[in-house]
Structures are given as structure tokens and as C-alpha cells.
Amino acid sequence: MGIADYLGECCSVPRINRVKRHKQFQTVEMKMRIDCEGCERKIKKALEGMKDIDTVDVQPKQHKVTVTGYVEPIKVMRRISYKTGKKVEPWPYVPYDMVAHPYAPGAYDKRAPAGYVRNVEYDPRAAPLARASSLEQRYTGAFSDENPNACVVM
Numbered sequence: 733m734g735i736a737d738y739l740g741e742c743c744s745v746p747r748i749n750r751v752k753r754h755k756q757f758q759t760v761e762m763k764m765r766i767d768c769e770g771c772e773r774k775i776k777k778a779l780e781g782m783k784d785i786d787t788v789d790v791q792p793k794q795h796k797v798t799v800t801g802y803v804e805p806i807k808v809m810r811r812i813s814y815k816t817g818k819k820v821e822p823w824p825y826v827p828y829d830m831v832a833h834p835y836a837p838g839a840y841d842k843r844a845p846a847g848y849v850r851n852v853e854y855d856p857r858a859a860p861l862a863r864a865s866s867l868e869q870r871y872t873g874a875f876s877d878e879n880p881n882a883c884v885v886m
Contacts, residue, residue: 755784755802761823762799762809764816766792771816778815782808794845796823826851 766772772790775797779788784802791798797820799808805822813820825841825848841850 755804757786757802758800758805760799760803760805760808762797762812762820763795763823763825764797764812764818764820766790766795766797768792771818774816775812778812779808782811796845824850 764775766775769792772792775790776788779785779799782803785799785808786801787799789798789800790796797812809820809822812818825844828847828849831849831851844850
């Protein structure tokens, strides 16, 4: 045993085994401008090299890209934006029956695909009129047909 081996044993730093967190299976929906079949090919080619991608679905008429797999949404969006040079944003629309007031200003969007409106549930700046306050809900509930204690005058 040489001096180098002896010093190596004395001065060694204990190894810490880090536990890797497994990524969850996710569906990432993005909105981006898709003009032609070339754009569609560019998107698919940009995602070819990424690991753990299960499927890539491009819908050019809706300007929508859906990626499923064990991926992180931010990394997928950055990769597409970097490789294609186009602006990528999370899919901002939800089916219109998921929003309480789908035709309120801010929720209704002319550019949205058929049957979709903007998701205003989580963005208070997007549409203050799309969400009813507790006072409004109380007044509308007082005169509703489903309320057994509703006003008899009505």
C-alpha cells in the first residue's frame, strides 16, 4: 500500500446517493402559429431528439401542439421556441362549458377555436367580469328556480 492510497482513504469524501425523482406522465398543450406543412415538420423535428416523449400531435387549423410523455412543460416549450424561432405559449383555451360566464368580455375570444373560450378562472386580470363576486352569486341564487327559499313574488 503506497502513500497515495493511504492518503486517498483518509481524505475521501463520503458519497451521497441522490434519489432521482421520476417525472410524471403529462400532456403539454401549446399555442403557436403554424402556417404550413413546413412549420409542422419543423415542430416534429425539434422534438425528435428529446427523451421520454411519447406522442406529438400538431393541429395546424387550431394552431395547437400537443405533446405527451414524461416531460417538463417548460423544457418542451423552450425547445420548440429555440428550434423553430416562433413564439410559444401555453394553450389558453378551455371548453366553453367549463367557464361560468363564457360570453363575458375577456373570456370570449374571436380567435379561439370553435367551442373554446379563454381560461379566465386563474387569471384575475384577464376578465374581471367573467367571474361573479360572492354578492352577485347570492343575489342570483336568491331568485333562482332551484332555490327552495326563493322569493315568492317572482
